[in-house]
Amino acid sequence: MHELSVASAVVDTAVRHAAGRPVTAVHVRLGVLRQVVPGSLEFFFGIVARDTVCEGAVLTHEVVQARLHCRDCTHEWTIDVPAFRCPQCDGVDVEVQAGEELEVETIEVEEEQECIA
């Protein structure tokens, strides 16, 4: 259900930027910490895109790995399990530098061929 809400938000964003032009592709960046299942997102995207300029568009994605930074000792590291304590100094003042993205990066739209005089 989570992916349905996210898919609606992705379609809304793409529709706004398309400004009436038919959309053929939408590319999103998904941070691993957002717990979005890409296959499920694609499924719901196809449904919520119906009757919009995004109908039939292809949704592509890249997964952004999590990168953390410890404000206490400046250590930087990546995680693939949800462990947010600094492995170097055991600090808890940890900042997420990457991995929380839920971003529409580009869309591809069809335009009438413009005449170049």
Next chain:
Amino acid sequence: MHRVKVRVVEDALGANTTIANANRGDFDRDHVTVVNLMSAPGSGKTTLLEKVLDGGADALGGLRAGVLEGDVQGSLDADRLSHLHLPVVQINTDGGFGGECHLDANMVRSALPALPLAEIDLLIVENVGNLVCPAEFRIGEDARIMVASVAEGADKPLKYPLMFRACELVILNKIDLLPYVDFDVEKFRHYLGHVHPGVTILEVSARTGEGVDEVRDWLARLPDRVASAA
């Protein structure tokens, strides 16, 4: 026809954030501190609210409370709170495709006209029971409370890190059931320490009232904490 790539680089939930900020502006204008209360279905959010709020403003350091109840359907939760004689407004999310599984900023915004914000100091928004979606949608709150119960598994923080990270207080409810279930409190604290190191944890039984005073105390001090963090 030819295809053109358009660079967007926009948070897909940016529209929600914009509305959440508008809600926040309205709350700030009336000096209302707002708490987003989240949990899985059946963790005891409503019972906890009944207990926490039944002492009135006196038990909350003088804060006058109001409640916004979010549910997919029905007004059972709002009905349960009606005897407390405080403003309670119900939002149902079933207008959408099968019923939204969370509250978003726009749903909260639509309920604001029904809330007497000028007569409230503390607004508690009880979100739809769900451990995933509510964590994604800010509603204009100052703080988020996550309720877990010992009837669930101690490993839940590792399974739903987004939810357990997106809160300032974790309440472990139903501790009166500990003799009857296999819940390992130390393991829960250990896992939570990995997912959200340093977060405040309160052990509570909304049923017996144990730990409820600590929750009231945390809420009573919230407006000062929010003010000093601003």
